[in-house]
Amino acid sequence: MRKICFAEFGGPEVLQLVEAEEPHAGPGRIRIAVRAAGVNPVDWRIREGQVLGAHPVELPAGVGLDAAGVVDEVGEGVEGVEVGDRVFGEGADTYAEFAVLSAWARIPVGLTFDEAAGYPSVVETALRIIREVGVRPGQTLLVSGASGGVGSAVLQIARERGITVIGTAGAANQDYLRDLGALATTYGEGWVERVRHLGRVDAALDLAGSGVIRELVELTGDSRKVVSIADLGAPQLGVRFSGVAGSVPDALAEAVDLIARGRLHIPVEKSYPLTEAAAAHADSRAGHTRGRRVLVI
Template identity: 55%
Template structure:
């Protein structure tokens, strides 16, 4: 089968489309014929070598963690899917014609394979952040980076729970953030004052999804570093802010909850750009700009 692999750390150019042996589903796993794979920031950071201390690799290695496709092999002990089912979920080396998933759920009929492929990591990340802080009805939260993949679904999950959401985004994305159900506000100097005008009762929790250097302002708005969480600023601990990672977290509940809302028409995660498998490097380069509304995905014919 064709798969994207790299033999050394570096820029997007180190990714090659090569012929490799197809993987097989082990116990508790399924294999899918991949229709599309989501592009996450973690993947280009792994490829660039930024994550060696946390996720050391034996090179050459494949890349990719999210996918949507058709189940074509079911591992021992799996009883909730059959060959031919359309699913989306997470596994390893998903930039490929076939990939093994360790977490999955049924793809809603109204959601395309491309849209579904972009969902697993944002679903898990957004719900992890909200659940860990106990966000619910009556809370006012601030999302820094509300127009990105995680931000888009975090707004919708939080609104579904009854929270009031203030979404920080660039000028071009103000209407988009509002369409998701958040109160939009722009980045830049004066953020604290703008947010206080919008939320005179204060902000209960703030989540940094963009890593744009605003943690001091988020701490000021919430009244304490313990009410701020980042997934994007590796210097968060210097300010007493928790840095949240999803390694070894169970994703299935988040996949099912996101799928439930999508089926009900209360969850959307638009695909901004698609790239063919052979252009995975270009897809990661686009992701690395950090100015993406919604999701980027790699498609497999």
Template identity: 55%
Template sequence: MKAVQFKEYGGPEVLRVVEIVEPRAGPSQVRIKVRSAGVNPSDWKRRAGLYRDFEEVSFPSGVGVEAAGVVDEVGPGVSDVSVGDAVFGYGINTVAQYAVLTHWAHKPDGLSFEVAGGLPVISETALRSLDDVGVKPGGTLLVSGAAGGIGSAVIQFASRQGITVIGTASAQKHDYLRGLGAVPTTYGPGMAGRVRELATEGIDAALDLAGSGIIPELIGIVGDSSRVVSVADFTAPQYGARFSAGPPKNPEKILADVARLCCEGLFHLHVERIFPLERTAEAQEVSAEGHVTGKLVISVA
């Protein structure tokens, strides 16, 4: 089967489409014929070696941690799906023609494979970081880097909880943020003043989703480092802020819930671009530029 791998740390040029043996579903796993796989910043950060201090990578390494597809092999102990079922979820080396999933949910007919393949990481990360930051209904949350996949999910989940979201993004993305339910503003010099004008009663907490070195400024706006959480900046604890990381909490329930919300029109994932498997390197390069609105997806079928 075809799969994307890299044999050394480096830029997107180290990625190769190779022929490898199909994986097998182990206990409590299923194998799928992949239809789509989400592109996440963690993919290119792992490939570039930014995780090497705390995560061991065995070369050659595959790419991808989420996917949607059709079950074609069921491992021992699995009873909730059958061969032929459409599912989406977390997996291992998912940018490939076949991949093993470790956590999954059924994909409703009304949910496209492209959207389903991009849902797991952003949904779980958004809900986990919201829980970590602890804003109560009626509170105000500042989200830095709000137009990306995680930010798009945070805005929608927070709004459903009765939380006001002020989201930062470039000016051309402000209509997008408004459509999701956020109050937009721009990042850069003067952001603290702009935020104060929008939130006259103050900001209860802040989420950093971009990892752009903004932690000290967010702490200054919030006034309390313990109420600033990052999912992208490993240095956050150096300033007294917190870093939110996996593993996923209650992934199966989250996946099933977000699929239902999508089908009911209560949650939307904007897929900005779809790349074929052979252009995974380009997809990671676009992701690394940091200007994606919503999500990038690899189409495998």
């Protein structure tokens, strides 16, 4: 089978398309014929060697956590899923023609493989950081870098829970944030005052890693009310860096419910063929994404 892997840490150019042995579903796992794989910032952070504590890597290594496809092997002890089912979920080395998943759910009716591949890690991360930052219904959450996949999920989940959201993003994404129910403003010079003009901030999330931790602490008045998933230096300022996943099956179940009720939709900004994984990583790292990027196999 074809698979994307890397033999050294570095930039997008270290990604290679190779022929590899097919993986197989062990106990408690399923294998899918991958139709699409989600491209997450953690993927290029792993490739660069940034997050080895949370994601140990043995080189050469595959890439990718999220995928959607068709079940073609069911491991021992697995119930409730059959060969031929359309599923999405999380596993390992998903930038490939076949991948083994450790958590999955059936794809909701009406969702394409491309769309479904963009949800698993994004929704798990959104649910986790909303929980960790401790924001409650009736309060206001500031989301820095709100237009990407995780931001899109946070805005919609917070809205569903009765939480007001202020989101920062580029000028081109202001209407997108408003469509998701957020109070929107641009980042850049004067952004702190623009946020203050929109209202009091009870908690804040840093999703972009753009060096705004001090300002987020200033706006909330409490470093414990700020969580980052993008700034590895956040702990030096007393702010939690959230990088360890919680329950993916629970997150998938909640995602399915929200999608089925029309309360969660994360658009695919761009799809790439497997051969253009390096370009997908470069674009993801550059930011300014509206929704998700996916590889189509």
